[in-house]
Amino acid sequence: MKPLSRRELIQQSGWLAGATAALVHLPLVKSVAAADSPARTKLKVVVAGGHPDDPESGCGGTIARYADLGHEVVSLYLTRGEAGIAGKTHREAARIRTAECERACEILKCRAAFVGQVDGSTELNSERYQEFREFLDRERPDAVFTHWPVDAHRDHRAASLLVFDAWLQAGKTFALYYFEVMSGSQTTHFHPTDYVDITTTEPRKRAAIFAHASQGPVGIYNYHEKMNRFRGLQCRCKEAEAFIRHEQSPLVETP
Secondary structure, X not given: OOOOOHHHHHXXXXXXXXXXXXXXXXXXXXXXXXXXXXXXXXXXXXXXXXXXXXXXXXXXXXXXXXXXXXXXXXXXXXXXOOXXXXXXXXXXXXXXXXXXXXXXXXXXXXXXXXXXXXXOOOOOOHHHHHHHHHHXXXXXXXXXXXXXXXXXXXXXXXXXXXHHHHHHHOOOOOEEEEEOOOOOOOEOOOOOOEEEEXXXXXXXHHHHHHOOHHHOHHHHHHHHHHHHHXXXXXXXXXXXXXXXXOOOOOOOOXX
């Protein structure tokens, strides 16, 4: 059997095809070269995660890019991480982790918002779906990013399904993108359609993750740093974040 060349191996793996297709869709990819230029049309972007540090880990570089372009970004946390600090009561942990969220959002230049569910005890029922939909209706987003639903953590899956239901109920009027966290460990079966070059904003993503001091950010960052570099290889840049765009989503382009 003839050995595969590097080019053939990459092509068979789908990297080049995926990266090329991705450059068509994601709002910021077309604007990477002019990321320091102010936007002419202001967008509202919501990034919804299950816990404090999820939006930062999966989408922090992209959040910073949107913010730098002059768009409004809301980092939405389904919970306040109540069960996330050993030896602390839910109330104590929520207070600590809320402060960490606010610091991370300052770094990324976005606004923190909380839905009010409880870490480890998230619910999916008619009341919760209505609550989440009403939140997004008030925000009126142009695009929403959230967890990929095939994920080992129940809270991540809950956040994803709440967003998906709100998107359906809204008539699919906002762009819907899925992000990954701890791929292979938490997010699984994730095959990106879109990429954002975060080379210039990665230091702020790192700083935002490290703002969550209660969570052992060294381990979180080291894991995601490898992901950033791998996704960068896929789309031919130093570091990138990868997303899956729902194919029925409207396209949201930056000017």
